[in-house]
Amino acid sequence: MSNNDALEADTSGSNGTAIDVRGLSHTFKNHRALAGVSFQVNRQELHGFVGPNGAGKTTTLKLICTLLRPQSGRVRVFQHDVVREVNQIRKRIGFMPDHFSMYRQMTVFEYLDFFGAAYGFRLSERNRIIKDVLELTDMDGRKDDLISGLSRGMQQRVSLARVLVNDPDLLLLDEPASGLDPRARIELMEILRELRRMGKTIFISSHILSELAELCDSVTIIDRGRVKYSGAMKELLSRTDEHPVYKLTLGVESETAADKLRAVHGVTDVEATEVPTEFLISYDWTETDTNALLAALLELGMPIVGFSEDRKHLNQAFMDLTERGVR
Amino acid sequence: MIGSTVALLTRSLRIDSRLLRHQLLQLFFVFVVYMSLVYAHLAMDYLGAPGLMLFQSMAWMNLVFITLAGLGFFASAITEEKEEDTLGLLKMAGVRPASLLLGKSTSRLITAGVLLSLQFPFTLLAITLGGVSIEQVLAVYLSLLAYIALVANLALFWSVYSHRTSGAATGVFFTLLMFFVVPPLVEEWCQSTILNSAIGWERDVANFFHPISEWLYSTSIVTRTIEIMRTTFAATTTTPKSPFGVQVVSNFGAAAFLFAMSWLMFERCTRNGTTAAPARAxxxxxxxxxxxxxxxxxxxxxxxxxxxxxxxxxxxxxxxxxxxxxxxxxxxxxxxxxxxxxxxxxxxxxxxxxxxxxxxxxxxxxxxxxxxxxxxxxxxxxxxxxxxxxxxxxxxxxxxxxxxxxxxxxxxxxxxxxxxxxxxxxxxxxxxxxxxxxxxxxxxxxxxxxxxxxxxxxxxxxxxxxxxxxxxxxxxxxxxxxxxxxxxxxxxxxxxxxxxxxxxxxxxxxxxxxxxxxxxxxxxxxxxxx
Incomplete structure (x- = not known):
């Protein structure tokens, strides 16, 4: 069986796959950007694509969205080959690059109207589509504003609205939260959650794993052109050497609190922090889950004022999987 | 002030010298001159005064090159800093407007001067080929130098005034167009009116504008180059004609005036920064x-x-x-x-x-x-x-x-x-x-x-x-x-x-x-x- 036949056999019967990347390699002059990258993304999934700067994220995205041709390996999007079936793919995807790519001298409405017409929608259809995407991105009050006059967060929303104009099945977002303030990030993530609920497949790249942890169903971690991990986000958490860590904040100081917490079922370690009322609790996720742990802690009768996941272990997972060094 | 001027000048020269396109441009210029020489040599049997022909073609080529450099090269002196949002950083670093203007424009003048100097030894060969004198060569190069100074400072003025390089280049283009086209047209109108009109207001207006247009006409490098290329300029070797004509003095004077204007306007034009967004009518x-x-x-x-x-x-x-x-x-x-x-x-x-x-x-x-x-x-x-x-x-x-x-x-x-x-x-x-x-x-x-x-x-x-x-x-x-x-x-x-x-x-x-x-x-x- 030839290499191509083997690839064909692998991809057959994968109708639930939105993106299928196999043995992808790409070189720019003397720099090898990708070296045998393979991963799959299921339909209606929110997939994180994480890696440090220069890992090959943008190159992979450009190969998926047909802007680049693979030098070796294969990319299929909804079973369409990115080399031979470019237009079929482009009709079904929406790509948001990592830089602002907008006609800033247009108004928001003109910008969306232009792309609506470019996708071949009639005037009446365009009116409906623009109304819908503006509502979804919460930009309906700003449709007559010049894009150049909008804040970065607002411009990112307009960019997302543009991506949605042709109602794509797959959204490819390259670092969409880059440069946004915390509020704009949270709002953007809310919009993405809403889109996932609507049945869209979302492929989102980022260099911050913890940013995507709560959002994504699955994740691919890439470093120096090689995939370090690809699979469910939950499984990634279980793979880390450390147990999940939660930060517990009590309303009052208590000398016996640490001992009481250690006695809770599933808790493997309790660490006091510099703040006397704060504790870091590690637990064995195979023994208990977060809800059960919280319920057990409440049963202790201590005045709990805060309980949140401590993100350090995710960042540690990212550091463990990726290599040191300037890229 | 001298320190920051030199620092800026050195930085600009270093950046320019590293650019491949500048090296290629220099090579291209030498190649053009060499090809012109080969052509003049081969054409010796067919054409009279091949040296003059060679020198004329190079003089006009330089004139066109300087004019184009005004639109594409000199006009970006300050606007490139505005477009890259680095002007504010330079100002915050304590670089004064005069240093900035001198540092940015001088490097470009030097680059253009280097291109001219590359040709000079070859140009002297035109004398050997015959038909042109050393006085003519020196006079043309002095005229070109004055014209470079004028164009560079005109571009600097527009570069300070405009938000973007395209705006500065447009300004330079229309100013040069006015400079080259309007005086001959006005001169033509004045002469025709003075000759043909009866006494009246039109003749008075023509009489008023005639000396002005005549003077403006004489400040043009085109007029000056034509004058230098005439055999009468070369023939009077016993009483050599001065290479400092009206054009040279006026062009240097205008360059100094435009530099001063750029300096005076600098703070006002760069105070509010510039927007990255394209303009909308x-x-x-x-x-x-x-x-x-x-x-x-x-x-x-x-x-x-x-x-x-x-x-x-x-x-x-x-x-x-x-x-x-x-x-x-x-x-x-x-x-x-x-x-x-x-x-x-x-x-x-x-x-x-x-x-x-x-x-x-x-x-x-x-x-x-x-x-x-x-x-x-x-x-x-x-x-x-x-x-x-x-x-x-x-x-x-x-x-x-x-x-x-x-x-x-x-x-x-x-x-x-x-x-x-x-x-x-x-x-x-x-x-x-x-x-x-x-x-x-x-x-x-x-x-x-x-x-x-x-x-x-x-x-x-x-x-x-x-x-x-x-x-x-x-x-x-x-x-x-x-x-x-x-x-x-x-x-x-x-x-x-x-x-x-x-x-x-x-x-x-x-x-x-x-x-x-x-x-x-x-x-x-x-x-x-x-």
Whole structure:
């Protein structure tokens, strides 16, 4: 069986796959950007694509969205080959690059109207589509504003609205939260959650794993052109050497609190922090889950004022999987 | 202040010296001079005074090069810092305006001076070849030096005033156009009025403006170069003519004045920084009384709509051009009446058609430099290529959008044809019978393609660069063709009356046009994936 036949056999019967990347390699002059990258993304999934700067994220995205041709390996999007079936793919995807790519001298409405017409929608259809995407991105009050006059967060929303104009099945977002303030990030993530609920497949790249942890169903971690991990986000958490860590904040100081917490079922370690009322609790996720742990802690009768996941272990997972060094 | 000036100067010179294009430009200049020498040597047997011919061609070439450098090279001195948002950082670092102006403009002057100095030893060989004296060589180079100073400081002035390099280059272009075109026209009008008018207000006005226009005319490098190249300048070797003419003194004086103006205006023009967003014409605003001129809803050919409204200026610019061209036709009618004492509708029709050919040609050239460049500048090309459309479809619909802007020129061309139907008939007749018509058409097409291709490589100045390359190419091509004809002159009869040559040239340039189309397509694909 030839290499191509083997690839064909692998991809057959994968109708639930939105993106299928196999043995992808790409070189720019003397720099090898990708070296045998393979991963799959299921339909209606929110997939994180994480890696440090220069890992090959943008190159992979450009190969998926047909802007680049693979030098070796294969990319299929909804079973369409990115080399031979470019237009079929482009009709079904929406790509948001990592830089602002907008006609800033247009108004928001003109910008969306232009792309609506470019996708071949009639005037009446365009009116409906623009109304819908503006509502979804919460930009309906700003449709007559010049894009150049909008804040970065607002411009990112307009960019997302543009991506949605042709109602794509797959959204490819390259670092969409880059440069946004915390509020704009949270709002953007809310919009993405809403889109996932609507049945869209979302492929989102980022260099911050913890940013995507709560959002994504699955994740691919890439470093120096090689995939370090690809699979469910939950499984990634279980793979880390450390147990999940939660930060517990009590309303009052208590000398016996640490001992009481250690006695809770599933808790493997309790660490006091510099703040006397704060504790870091590690637990064995195979023994208990977060809800059960919280319920057990409440049963202790201590005045709990805060309980949140401590993100350090995710960042540690990212550091463990990726290599040191300037890229 | 001296420290920061030197630091800026050194930085600019280092950056310039590292650029491959500067090295190539220097190499290209030496190559041009060398080729001119070879040509002059080979042509010695056929032409008299080959040294003068060589020197003349180099002098005029330098003049064109300096003018183009004013549009594309000097005009970005300050605007490039504004566009890259580094001007504020330089000011915060304590760099004073005078240091900034000196540091930024001097490096460019040195680069241009180096290019001139490269040719100087070769130019002296022109004296050996005969027909030109050392006084003429020195006088021309001093004139060119003064002209460089004028152009560099004019560009610096516009660079301080404008937000973007394109604005500065436009300012330089129109100022130089006024400088070269208006004084001769006014001089012509004054002389004609003084000679022909009876005593009256017109004669008084002409008498008033005559010395001014005469003086302005004498400050032009063109006037000065023609004067130096005359044999009378070289012949008076016993009483050598001064290389310091009115042009040299006035150009240096104007350069100093423009530098002072740039300095005085600097703080005021750079106080509020600049916006990264492209400008939008006020009349394009969807609200208010000018709504009729707005962009409205996207057309069924959306790229045509976008490029017509947001690159070519839309209905607003079309209206402005309509009025401007109308005034131009009115001016032709007035001048005809004034100078010829009669009104001939056919003459007016012919003048209108010729003017509109030129206007349309200029408009197309400007658009060729902008049609893709604007997409690259605002990073929108990648997004456009993601549309489910092929590359040729994207490219040609964009071009079609820009062609809409030719509406006013075509309208007046049609009006001219109605006034002079025989001229239009001649034009159509030439299409069929004149094979050189096709050569001209394909050469112009090549120029447009070259401008568009260069705009995909350089951030600004694609049009001046294309004009420069076309002029150099024309000189080379002319030399190469005439050399070939010198060598094969015995078999010239084979080419008949020249039609065969024209057909060969037409095929050659058509091939170049097709090659350029492929080159543009490939470059656009590369840029989409970058």
């Amino acid at each position: 006020v009349s394009l605003n969807r609200l208010g009384a000018m709504r009729l001129f707005g962009a409205g809803r996207a057309w069924s050919l959306p790229l045509v709509w976008k490029d017509f409204h947001f690159i070519a200026g839309g209905f607003t610019m079309a209206a402005v051009k309509f009025v401007f061209y109308g005034l131009l036709v009115g001016l032709f009618a007035y001048l005809q009446e004034r100078w010829n004492y009669r009104f001939d509708i056919e003459d007016l029709g012919e003048a209108t058609m010729v003017a509109m050919y030129i206007a349309g040609g200029i408009e197309l050239s400007l658009l060729a430099g902008r049609v893709f460049q604007t997409e690259l500048r605002w990073s929108t090309w990648q997004t456009l290529t993601m549309l489910p459309k092929s590359m040729p479809e994207l490219v040609y619909t964009k071009v079609a959008g820009c062609l809409f802007t030719l509406g006013p020129a075509l309208f007046y061309m049609g009006l001219g044809a109605m006034m002079y139907p025989a001229g239009m008939a001649d034009f159509f007749d030439n299409i069929v019978t004149e094979s050189w018509f096709w050569v001209m058409l394909f050469v112009y097409g090549f120029f447009l393609h070259l401008t568009a291709l260069l705009s995909l490589y350089v951030k600004w100045g694609a049009l001046p660069l294309a004009i420069g390359l076309m002029i150099f190419g024309y000189i080379f091509f002319g030399m190469a063709v005439s050399l070939v004809f010198m060598l094969i002159s015995p078999s010239l009869s084979w080419f008949g009356d020249g039609d065969v040559i024209a057909v060969l040239f037409a095929i050659f340039f058509l091939g170049l046009n097709i090659a350029m189309e492929f080159a543009i397509g490939m470059r656009l694909r590369q840029l989409a994936a970058r």
